[in-house]
Amino acid sequence: MPLLLTRKDVEQVLTMKDAIAAVEEGFRQLALGNVTMPQRTVIRIPEHHGIHLGMPAYMGGTEGGESLALKVVTVYHDNPSKFGLPTTIGTLLLNDPHTGALVAIMDAGFLTAMRTGAASGVATKYLAREDARSLGLFGAGVQARTQLMAVCEVRSIDRVILYDLNEEAREKFAAEMSERLSIPIEPTEDPQTCVENDIIVAATSSSTPIFEGSWVEEGTHINGIGSHTPQTRELDTETIQNAKVVTDYISACLAEAGDLIIPIQEGAISEDHIHASLGEIVAGLKPGRESVGEITLFKSVGLAVQDAATAVRVYELAQAAGVGEEVEI
Numbered sequence: 001m002p003l004l005l006t007r008k009d010v011e012q013v014l015t016m017k018d019a020i021a022a023v024e025e026g027f028r029q030l031a032l033g034n035v036t037m038p039q040r041t042v043i044r045i046p047e048h049h050g051i052h053l054g055m056p057a058y059m060g061g062t063e064g065g066e067s068l069a070l071k072v073v074t075v076y077h078d079n080p081s082k083f084g085l086p087t088t089i090g091t092l093l094l095n096d097p098h099t100g101a102l103v104a105i106m107d108a109g110f111l112t113a114m115r116t117g118a119a120s121g122v123a124t125k126y127l128a129r130e131d132a133r134s135l136g137l138f139g140a141g142v143q144a145r146t147q148l149m150a151v152c153e154v155r156s157i158d159r160v161i162l163y164d165l166n167e168e169a170r171e172k173f174a175a176e177m178s179e180r181l182s183i184p185i186e187p188t189e190d191p192q193t194c195v196e197n198d199i200i201v202a203a204t205s206s207s208t209p210i211f212e213g214s215w216v217e218e219g220t221h222i223n224g225i226g227s228h229t230p231q232t233r234e235l236d237t238e239t240i241q242n243a244k245v246v247t248d249y250i251s252a253c254l255a256e257a258g259d260l261i262i263p264i265q266e267g268a269i270s271e272d273h274i275h276a277s278l279g280e281i282v283a284g285l286k287p288g289r290e291s292v293g294e295i296t297l298f299k300s301v302g303l304a305v306q307d308a309a310t311a312v313r314v315y316e317l318a319q320a321a322g323v324g325e326e327v328e329i
């Protein structure tokens, strides 16, 4: 019988350390050609300012970590203000790759935030300077929390500057996360102060650039995770032009990431400006950071393989801990 895992169940078993290990393996298998992952389906619902994404993937290649999964996720930007609901809501079906039988149904809201954080964790591990200590965080929402957790997992961060348009969200985030991670978090009203750090995370729902590329200092690493439609972007053309650009997956970003598509359409960069997909660096097929001074940028739109790799780990952890409820369907 399939195991039903609620959001609380997933929260109980999944740590950021486990999520980073699972997602890193997912990226490696993707680069090695062991993942089947069609471009996700996108249904736009402009009447309600939302989108619906269907994200299937099969991950092979790993001893014991094989996974077959489908996540359905919606992104409704007005949810927090209008309905008190999260922007991102998801559910995932996990199948047995040998038989196709359904083995788990799990909430994928927390899972999405964890695997999105984990992708930035993997990127930061391979691309940020080893001595990176300060983090500028744009966004005080759901994704920003797990972005912060992930960066702190892979670098010894001792200072966090936080910028969000919403002052209340800023203050709440700073109080909650500084206590949880025992790190000082300084909310600011000045986006430039937020940029002047060793690592920058852009995790907002903005559809236009949130800072100026001219503010970014040499040696910075940037994770850009917020925008994922061709017409929207968080990063300006100058930021993209000045950076060594690594994507979660080149073809997915060329289909969805306005941060890259808009500068290409402007003629400011060509597709060749994209250095690699992250998995190529993880698998040792391409170099990561090559000098102290270069600006590195990880752009993610989110991949089904991240969900598949994380979900099978959640299932294993839940089984081992006796968490979840078996249900007949």
Ligand SMILES: NC(=O)c1ccc[n+]([C@@H]2O[C@H](COP(=O)([O-])OP(=O)(O)OC[C@H]3O[C@@H](n4cnc5c(N)ncnc54)[C@H](O)[C@@H]3O)[C@@H](O)[C@H]2O)c1
Pocket (backbone or CB within 6 Å): 075, 080, 087, 088, 112, 113, 116, 138, 139, 140, 141, 142, 143, 144, 163, 164, 165, 166, 169, 203, 204, 205, 206, 207, 209, 210, 224, 225, 226, 227, 228, 300, 301, 302, 303
């Ligand atoms: N790359 C991925 O894999 C991935 C995965 C999940 C979600 N996302 C995207 O990440 C974004 C954030 O998602 P969330 O769930 O955290 O949303 P959220 O609504 O919880 O938080 C977004 C925050 O951004 C702030 N914001 C908006 N415009 C801003 C600006 N110009 N400057 C500073 N702050 C600004 C808002 O005030 C809000 O606090 C969404 O666009 C979502 O689609 C990406």
